[in-house]
Amino acid sequence: MRRSITTLTLLLITIPIGLAVRFLPLGLPWFLYKYLGSTLWAEALYWFLATLLPTLRPMAVATIALTIATLLELSRLVPIASIDAFRLTSAGKILLGRYFSFKNIVAYVLAITLTATLDHLVAHRQTKS
Structure with a gap:
């Protein structure tokens, strides 16, 4: 239960940061604007799954994420009219994205790896206390 609360809290912290990066005029350099959003999306996905599946080890959650x-x-490489229409909405842009990018996959790998490492460290600390 304690892990679920921790991962839910981290998810609820990550989401507004990701939305701020995407929608507020923060004056970030292009590289950060482009890839920070992708990494935060992947991090939020990880925390979401870790909240839903609290008994799984971080490596298993990372693999699923x-x-x-x-x-x-x-x-994004397969055109499906209804999904493509959803991608044009604000929610669709946030949840599914619009354009394929191999660089996004690299960003996801880095973000999920770092997040799983953090989760492992936090979970390990919680079991000791």
């Missing part, structure tokens, strides 16, 4: 993120990225 990376699989989902990669499949969603690859889905």
